[in-house]
Amino acid sequence: MAKTHAIRARRLTKRFGAVVALDGVDLDVAPGQIHGLVGPNGAGKTTLLGLLLGLAVADGGSLEILGTPVERALATPDGTAGFVDGPAFYPSLTARQNLAALADLDGRRVRAAQLDHVLDQVGLTDVADDRTRGFSLGMRQRLGLAAALLSEPRLLVLDEPANGLDPAGAKHVHGVLTRLAAAGTSVLLSSHRMDDVEALCSEVTILATGRVVFSGPLRKLATEHRELDYRLVTSDPDAARRLAADAAGVRVTTTVITRYDTEVLTVTARTPALDDLVVRLVHAGVAVRELAPVVSPLEAAFLALTGQREVAR
Ligand SMILES: Nc1ncnc2c1ncn2[C@@H]1O[C@H](COP(=O)(O)OP(=O)(O)OP(=O)(O)O)[C@@H](O)[C@H]1O
Ligand SMILES: [Mg+2]
Known part of the structure; x- marks a missing residue:
């Protein structure tokens, strides 16, 4: 029997007055999958995650969560948890008391050991009995x-879960999510950090002004057929620039001298043309010291598909 999707959304639409926040969104998330949701500010990420958490109802389309069709009532579907726009707490209660109070609101009894366990999982054991009033964003x-x-x-369902986390904290949360997914939990998270999404997610959905412009495995964004910008540092920049200018399918976009007096060429090419250039450089006795995409495939796709221009760096 085919496994039930954790999320199956078809043509989801959500309007706020004249603003169409979601415009016919399809989304599939498989069991145990960590799925990234990316898009520029205002793309509709929080709106979509809010629909999944039962914080609002869609104006159109259909939504199935864990195999159950979501009706028009406002309620967190069974088996689903998460937050949007940053979680809220009672400032005068401690971390532990807040967790107990939230479980109580949901009508769930939790044991002290369960509270200890989740506090430990997220690395908050040391401040478990501090009031949340003084808690930092992370x-x-x-x-x-x-x-x-x-x-x-x-x-x-997590809206920008790594927002405000220091690098060690982000790594910690990555570990927690990866272990959960390995045990079968599905995770849908939004993020503005492409490197986080690349490290964590097997699939990604890119939203732009309420529409899905890409959805699928990250490997589909592989560079083989896509022209990308690459940083090229060699032992002989003048010769490299001449060879790159003569190579078929390669354009030299810029030359920059860094503060370390290194001359960096930016060349634009597809992978096969780039391979040819490297072979030519080596044959000509020019050593390649650095060759890497200026932005990752995900970031390149994001910039291209959401109509955003890359900021010069
Ligand atoms: N409660 C609301 N009332 C009116 N308009 C809203 C409301 N919530 C969202 N919008 C609008 O819907 C669109 C999508 O907003 P949303 O918050 O989902 O974007 P987002 O992708 O989460 O952006 P960000 O990256 O800034 O968090 C925006 O145009 C926003 O102004
Ligand atoms: Mg948002």
Whole structure:
């Protein structure tokens, strides 16, 4: 039997007055998949995640969560947990008391050991008995994740979960999500950090002004057939520039001398043309010291598909 999708959305539409926040969105998330949702500010990410958490109802389309069609009532579908726009807490209660209060609101009894476990999972054991009033943004994000984990969800919906986390905290959260997914929990998360999405997600959906402009495995964004900009540093920049200018399918876009006096060429090419250039450079006795895409395939696709121009760097 085919496995039930964690999320199956078809032609989802959501309007706020004249603003069409979601315009016919299709989304499939498989069990145990970590799926990234990216898009420029105002693209509709939070709106979509809010529909999945039952915080609002769609104006049109259909939505199935964990195999159950979501009707028009406002309610968090069973087995789903998460937050949008940053989690909210009672400032005068401690982290532990907040978790207990949230579970209570949901009508769930939790044992002290469960609270200890989720606090430990997100790395908040040391501040478990501190009031959340003094919590930093990163600590609040971790507590939001702990609250979501407490219900042992089969689908976790997280709006920018890494926002405000320091690099160690982000890595910690990555570990938590990866382990959950390995145990079968599906995760849908939005992020503005392409490197986070690349590290965590097997599939990604790119939204632009309420429409899906790409959805699928990250490997589909592979560079083989796409022209990308590459940084090229060699032992002989003048010779490299001449060879690149003569090579079929390669354009030299810019030459920059860095603060370390290194001359960096930016060349634009598809992978096969780039391979030819490297062979020519080596045959001509020019050593290649650095060759890497200026932006990752995901970021390149994001910029191209959302109509955003790359900021010069
Ligand atoms: N409650 C609301 N009332 C009116 N308009 C809204 C409301 N919520 C969202 N919108 C509008 O819907 C569109 C999508 O907003 P949304 O918050 O979903 O974007 P987003 O992708 O999460 O952006 P960001 O990256 O800035 O978080 C925007 O044009 C926004 O102004
Ligand atoms: Mg948002």
